[in-house]
Amino acid sequence: MRAYLIRRFLLIIPTFLGISLITFLVVQLAPGNPLLLKLRRASESGGTGMASVPAEYIEQMKKLYGLDKPLPVRYVIWLKKLVTFDFGTSYKDQRPVIAKIAETIPITLQLNLLAIFLVYLLSVPIGVYSATHPRSWSDNLITIALFILYSLPSFWVAMLLMFFFGGGQFFNWFPVYGISSIEAQTWPWGRWLLDRIWHLVLPVTCLTYAGFAGLSRFTRAGLIENIRQDYVRTARAYGFSERVVVFKYAMRNSLIPIITLLGTLLPALIGGSVIIESIFSIPGMGRLSFEAILSRDYPLIMGILSIDAILTLVGLIISDMLYATVDPRIRFE
Numbered sequence: 001m002r003a004y005l006i007r008r009f010l011l012i013i014p015t016f017l018g019i020s021l022i023t024f025l026v027v028q029l030a031p032g033n034p035l036l037l038k039l040r041r042a043s044e045s046g047g048t049g050m051a052s053v054p055a056e057y058i059e060q061m062k063k064l065y066g067l068d069k070p071l072p073v074r075y076v077i078w079l080k081k082l083v084t085f086d087f088g089t090s091y092k093d094q095r096p097v098i099a100k101i102a103e104t105i106p107i108t109l110q111l112n113l114l115a116i117f118l119v120y121l122l123s124v125p126i127g128v129y130s131a132t133h134p135r136s137w138s139d140n141l142i143t144i145a146l147f148i149l150y151s152l153p154s155f156w157v158a159m160l161l162m163f164f165f166g167g168g169q170f171f172n173w174f175p176v177y178g179i180s181s182i183e184a185q186t187w188p189w190g191r192w193l194l195d196r197i198w199h200l201v202l203p204v205t206c207l208t209y210a211g212f213a214g215l216s217r218f219t220r221a222g223l224i225e226n227i228r229q230d231y232v233r234t235a236r237a238y239g240f241s242e243r244v245v246v247f248k249y250a251m252r253n254s255l256i257p258i259i260t261l262l263g264t265l266l267p268a269l270i271g272g273s274v275i276i277e278s279i280f281s282i283p284g285m286g287r288l289s290f291e292a293i294l295s296r297d298y299p300l301i302m303g304i305l306s307i308d309a310i311l312t313l314v315g316l317i318i319s320d321m322l323y324a325t326v327d328p329r330i331r332f333e
Contacts, residue, residue, distance in 0.1 A: 034296035088299035108284035127219025150213040222254035
């Protein structure tokens with residue numbers, strides 16, 4: 001296992017280089033110029049037009065931001081800075097990118113880790129129940145409900161929750177803005193925690209329901225397939241109870257596809273949190289990336305996408321480690 005993990009961690013380096021190169025090209029070649037966008041906004045706020053901006057000033061700004069160099073040179077410069085964990089400075093406010101990410105990533109991780117915990121907490125038991133009661137009225141009802149949940153877009157669900165439970169025409173139970181109350185920092189720890197949970201109820205619900213619905217179906221399908229295997233029939237023939245047969249024998253082999261999804265669930269939720277954080281005005285990394293894309297903030301976009309790539313690769317390694325824990329037959333050596 002140790003040798004395998006060393007190889008996998010070393011394999012992260014070329015994989016990350018490939019991801020970063022493709023991402024850099026996509027970001028840099030996308031329509032829109034951050035410098036021209038910034039100058040246009042400045043000229044509009046000052047009541048002047050773009051034509052009044054001297055060409056020499058535009059060239060100086062290009063040189064300042066490094067946009068006067070060819071794409072390969074810009075990528076090499078960015079890569080050299082990345083080795084020292086320097087993602088550059090934001091075009092928008094000249095703050096270090098790493099500082100802006102450090103402020104927002106804890107909030108995004110709070111949302112997504114809590115959502116992942118709830119997804120697995122709810123989906124695995126429901127999937128097991130559906131698999132052990134196939135084609136029953138309860139299984140059919142659960143299947144219909146899960147397919148409906150999976151088909152609902154998150155932004156629409158967010159708007160419905162805000163309308164019904166966030167001070168619309170019905171109930172004013174949950175806040176729909178921010179992640180904590182304004183004066184929460186001065187409160188005792190217990191009260192601060194309850195306030196944080198109170199603010200997270202609606203956004204975490206929006207992040208949870210789709211993954212919960214999809215993972216429940218994966219659990220059901222995998223468990224039904226294993227229940228039909230010969231070793232399960234043998235376990236029943238030996239007189240083991242149905243609970244032992246399902247959870248000790250069939251369920252353990254059904255965890256492999258569920259663990260596989262764990263490696264991709266975190267980056268998928270972070271991608272989905274862009275919409276949720278924007279709707280609920282949560283100052284997380286999703287909302288930060290959305291604002292960075294609108295302002296064509298290349299260093300900030302590359303910093304956020306690099307963090308997402310690292311989280312994806314680390315999640316896949318964690319999945320591989322859990323394989324051997326769940327199934328003793330798997331030995332990576």
